[in-house]
Each structure stands twice: as C-alpha cells, then as structure tokens.
Amino acid sequence: MNERMTVPANLQAESNTTINARNLELESIDFFVRLMSMLGMPRSVGEIYGLLYFSKDSLPMDQIASRLGISIGSASQGLRTLRSLKAVRTAYVAGDRRDHYFAETEFRRLFSNFIKDEIMPHLDSAKDRISRMEKSLPEQSPEEDEFYAVRIEKLRRLTKAGGRLLPALAGLLKL
Amino acid sequence: MNERMTVPANLQAESNTTINARNLELESIDFFVRLMSMLGMPRSVGEIYGLLYFSKDSLPMDQIASRLGISIGSASQGLRTLRSLKAVRTAYVAGDRRDHYFAETEFRRLFSNFIKDEIMPHLDSAKDRISRMEKSLPEQSPEEDEFYAVRIEKLRRLTKAGGRLLPALAGLLKL
DNA sequence: TGCTTATTTCATTTTTTTTTGAAATGAATG
DNA sequence: CATTCATTTCAAAAAAAAATGAAATAAGCA
Numbered sequence: 078m079n080e081r082m083t084v085p086a087n088l089q090a091e092s093n094t095t096i097n098a099r100n101l102e103l104e105s106i107d108f109f110v111r112l113m114s115m116l117g118m119p120r121s122v123g124e125i126y127g128l129l130y131f132s133k134d135s136l137p138m139d140q141i142a143s144r145l146g147i148s149i150g151s152a153s154q155g156l157r158t159l160r161s162l163k164a165v166r167t168a169y170v171a172g173d174r175r176d177h178y179f180a181e182t183e184f185r186r187l188f189s190n191f192i193k194d195e196i197m198p199h200l201d202s203a204k205d206r207i208s209r210m211e212k213s214l215p216e217q218s219p220e221e222d223e224f225y226a227v228r229i230e231k232l233r234r235l236t237k238a239g240g241r242l243l244p245a246l247a248g249l250l251k252l
Numbered sequence: 253m254n255e256r257m258t259v260p261a262n263l264q265a266e267s268n269t270t271i272n273a274r275n276l277e278l279e280s281i282d283f284f285v286r287l288m289s290m291l292g293m294p295r296s297v298g299e300i301y302g303l304l305y306f307s308k309d310s311l312p313m314d315q316i317a318s319r320l321g322i323s324i325g326s327a328s329q330g331l332r333t334l335r336s337l338k339a340v341r342t343a344y345v346a347g348d349r350r351d352h353y354f355a356e357t358e359f360r361r362l363f364s365n366f367i368k369d370e371i372m373p374h375l376d377s378a379k380d381r382i383s384r385m386e387k388s389l390p391e392q393s394p395e396e397d398e399f400y401a402v403r404i405e406k407l408r409r410l411t412k413a414g415g416r417l418l419p420a421l422a423g424l425l426k427l
Numbered sequence: 428t429g430c431t432t433a434t435t436t437c438a439t440t441t442t443t444t445t446t447t448g449a450a451a452t453g454a455a456t457g
Numbered sequence: 458c459a460t461t462c463a464t465t466t467c468a469a470a471a472a473a474a475a476a477t478g479a480a481a482t483a484a485g486c487a
Contacts, residue, residue, distance in 0.1 A: 122477090131400065153436085174433070175432085175433060199290060206282060210276055214272065215269040235425075246417060250410075294446085295446095306485085322446075327464095351463085362449065
C-alpha cells in the first residue's frame, strides 16, 4: 500500500470545473512522468511538462514549483532540460519580470531534438569503439577470424541503421 | 579522477592474441553496457551480453560471473532478463549439468522483443489514461473546450503513431 | 548605482536502483 | 534417496540518481 503518488494531492473543495481541470492536470502529469521516464528523464522533468501541457496560460517558475510541490532548484534544472530539448519556450508577460513558460506541443519536433541531442552522440562514439575493436582482433585461424569479423560487421550495421532510421522516424510522425 | 571502470582489470601477462581477445571483450562489454543503459537496462545486463557477444563458446553462469567480477546473484538476475528478451539462449554441453549461455546476435529479433515487452505495455496503459483525461474535460466556453480537445487529440495521435511505428521499426532493421 | 526579485548552482540529503551474499530451492548423479 | 552442485530468491548493503535548500549570481527597476 501507499504507492508513491505521482502528484501532490493537496486539493481543496472547489467548483466542479476547477476540480475537473485539476484531475486533467494530474492525469497529464502522470502521463508525461511515465513517458519521460521511458526516455530516461527524471520525474521532475515529466511533471513540469505534464503541468504545462494542459495549461492555457504560461507559468513562471515559482508557480510551477509550488503547484507541483517541488523545490525551485528542481524546477530550475527541469526547465533547463526542457529548454535544451526545445520542449518548453518562454513568453513575455507585460509588467512581470519573471520568465513565463509554456509547452511546445509539436511532438515531431520534440522527438527530433531528443534524437539529435540524446541519441546521436552515443551512436557517434559507438563508431569509434567499433574501430577500436577491429584493432584488437585476435588474428588466429582464418575460421576464427571469420567469427569475429562477422560480429563486428553486425555492430557496424546496427549503428549505421540506427543513425539512418532514428532521424527518419521523427520525420514519419505526422502529428 | 578514477572513473568507474567498465570492467575488472585483473589481466595477467599472457600471449599476445590472448591479450587482444581480452581487449576485444572489454570493448564489447563497454559497448553493450552503454547501449543497454540507453534502453534502461542495468549495467550487469550489458556486461553479460557484451561478454557473450564475442565469446566463441557458450559459458555457464559461474564463469560469466567470475569473468565479469560480479556476484552470481547478479549474474542470475541479468541472465533472467536477457532470457526473457530472448537475447541469450542456452546450449547443452555433454557431461556438464550447468546451463551454457550464448548470445542471440540477430538484432532485429532483439529489438522486436524489446519493443513488445518493454514499450507496448506502456503504450496500452497510456490509452486508458487518455480516456480518463477526456472524462475530466472542464466544460466551459466552447473556445476553451477547443484547447483541451486539441491537446488530447495530439496525445491520441502520438500513442497511435508509436504503436504503429515502433514495431515497424524493428522490421526495417535489415541486419 | 543600489535595491529588489528571479534564477542558477552545487554541496548535502533523500530516494531509487542495483548489487551482494547467504539461505532456500531445485535438479542431477551415484 | 541422499548428496552434491547449480540456480534462484530476497533482505541488506552499496551505488547511482534525483531533489533539496541555501548561498551566489544575474537581471530588471527606481
């Protein structure tokens, strides 16, 4: 029992539509916490995006933090991550010097950024590692050579396919 | 300094080809530790697969554990994970009652299993969550309705696209 | 410029995840 | 069927990741 809640439950008796809006928000946060965590992002990043996704107005950092019940430190770091993925942007609000954040909702763009920033660098360094493997090939009988050569070739194909397919994938997202 | 080593470095002076084979092994372990960790798998799982990937003979669990310097508990758990993804299989070795493991090297199959086991269940439950969102729609002005409806529709498209594209992706891997 | 408020940074704490190790279970062999 | 060896299980320890909170910095305003 007592599973960790996805969201703080400090919800007061309010009008029906307010309660419903809050429910929607909670479901949204839940949704994106899970999605982001599949992509290796910390909970706070999913929470922030989930909150902004169904928010009509853009929100300043301190409101994001208090609404989610997280520290401003977390909020700052989470927003930094989201900004670097271009998953949130800032809006100017007259007469308020705080930055106001809102969610970028074009998933195609989001994934394409994610792939470029989080996946491709790994694929690049994988190529170097494969080259190093080739230098360590234990030259023995031709038959054994074959075994290692085939396996290295498979890794080459894998990284090559990843490098082509993943960026293409984002393009296929007609959202 | 002193970054955590990917692999135990207890390597004795041996023949040149043995040293090279060991280098290859270390690079392979490094490679798969990183790849698996991108997919959310623990280090030990990557280590085991990396070891087996360049092993000509299939290996029993205790040898896997000692060669990697991990506990047999870890080895057992890691092998369970790899078995469930069909990333390793067992071979019979006459006169030895231990199971002998070797790596499945068809990446197409591996990814297809991974997507089926690790991704699709999440997509399925995402659909439920979206339905629940719709029930919480805060009916207000038609203009506001529109805002929420559009965002929910985007989530629908996203999960639908994921459900179609990801399995197709594995099929495109002509490795 | 000096003051106020917003934001970032980062050492420390907390939480979560992974590994260990030892006991329990299972499975083959004599 | 008892013994030995292989494997699993799981509570506890260790390691890794994330969140906090307070000090430092930055940025707007008067």
